[in-house]
Amino acid sequence: MYLIVGLGNIGKEYDKTRHNIGFDAINLLSKEYNIPLNRKKFKGTCGEGFIGSEKVLLIKPETYMNCSGESVIEAVNFYKIANDKIIIIYDDISLNVGRMRIRTKGSAGGHNGIKSIIAHLNSDEFNRVKIGVGSPKGELVSHVLGRFSKEHREVIEKVLGIASKAVECMVKEGTVEAMNKFNSVSLED
Template identity: 65%
Template sequence: MFLVVGLGNPGKEYDGTRHNIGFEAIDCISKKYNIDVNRAKFKGVFGEGFINGCKVVLLKPTTYMNLSGESIREAINFYKLEKEEVIVIYDDISLEVGKLRIREKGSAGGHNGIKSIIANMSTDVFPRIKIGVGQPKGDLVSHVLGKFSKEEVQDLNEVIDASAKAVEIIIKDGTKEAMNELNGFKLSRIE
C-alpha cells in the first residue's frame, strides 16, 4: 500500500499557484485512475483506490504548506505505513519549469512543507517527486504564491503527466527505477 501526497495550500486563492503543483499532480492521478479525492480526514482531503493492482491513498493536506507533516503523520499512523510507502509530490524552485526530479531521500532544501514532513516523520528517507517551478526573479513568497504564465501552463501539463507516471513506476518497480527512467525528464523544447 502507498500513500501519495501532493503538497499545496487549501483555498481558491491558491489554485494555479507554483506552490500548489503537488495538488495538481494529485488531481491528475485521481482522474487517470478514477480515484475520488473527496473525503475529509487526516487534516486533509483523501481518496482510496488502486494503481496497477496496488492499493493507494491519495492525500491533499489542508493544513497549509508549513504544517503538511501533521496531515501525513496522521495518515501514516492510521494505515500503519512504512516511510518507503509514502510518496510526496511538490514544487521545487531549483528546477526550471518543465523539469522533474525524483529522489529517495534528502534534506528539505529550504522547502517548508518538506521540513514539516521530515520533522513529523523523524526521517528524510521517503520517495519524493519534485516538479520544477523556476527560480524567483524577486521575492520568494511572491514567486511561489504566483500564477504560471500561459506558456508555462502548457509545459506543466506534460510534467504533471510525467509525475503521475513516476508514481506508477515507484509503486510497480521502486524509486530507483523511476529515477533511472524519468530523472532528466524535460520538455522537448527545453535544452
C-alpha cells in the first residue's frame, strides 16, 4: 500500500492558496482515480482505492501544516507502511511556478509541514513531489497563504495534472523512473 499525502491547511480561507497545493493535488488524484475522500481517520480526510493494481491511501491532514507529521505517523503505524511507499505532495518556494521536482529524501528546506513529518518518522527518507509556488517578493507567510494570479493559477492547474501522472508513475514504475520522466518538465514562462 502507498500512502499519498497532500499538505495544506483546513478552512475556506486557505482554499486554493499556495500552501494548499498538496490538498489540490489530492483532490485531483481523488477525482482521476475515483477514490472518494469520504472518511475521517488518521487526523485527516482520507480515502482508499487503487492506482493501477496498487492499493493507495490518500490523505489531507486536518492538523494544520505545522503538525502534518501527526497524521502521517498514525497512518504509517496503522498500516505498517515503509518509508519508500510514502509520497508527500507540497508547495516549494524555491521552485518557480510551472516547475515540479520529485525527490526521495532531503531536508525540510524550511517547510514546517515537512519538518513535522521528518520529526515524526524520525527520517528524511520518504518520497516527495514538490510543486513550485515561486519565491516571495515580500513576507513569506503572506506569500504562501496568498493565492495565485489568474495566469499562474492556469499554469498550476496544468502542473497538478502532471503531478498526478508523476504520482501514478511513482506507484506503478517506481520513484527513480518518475524522476527521470518528470523532473525535467517545466511550464515556466
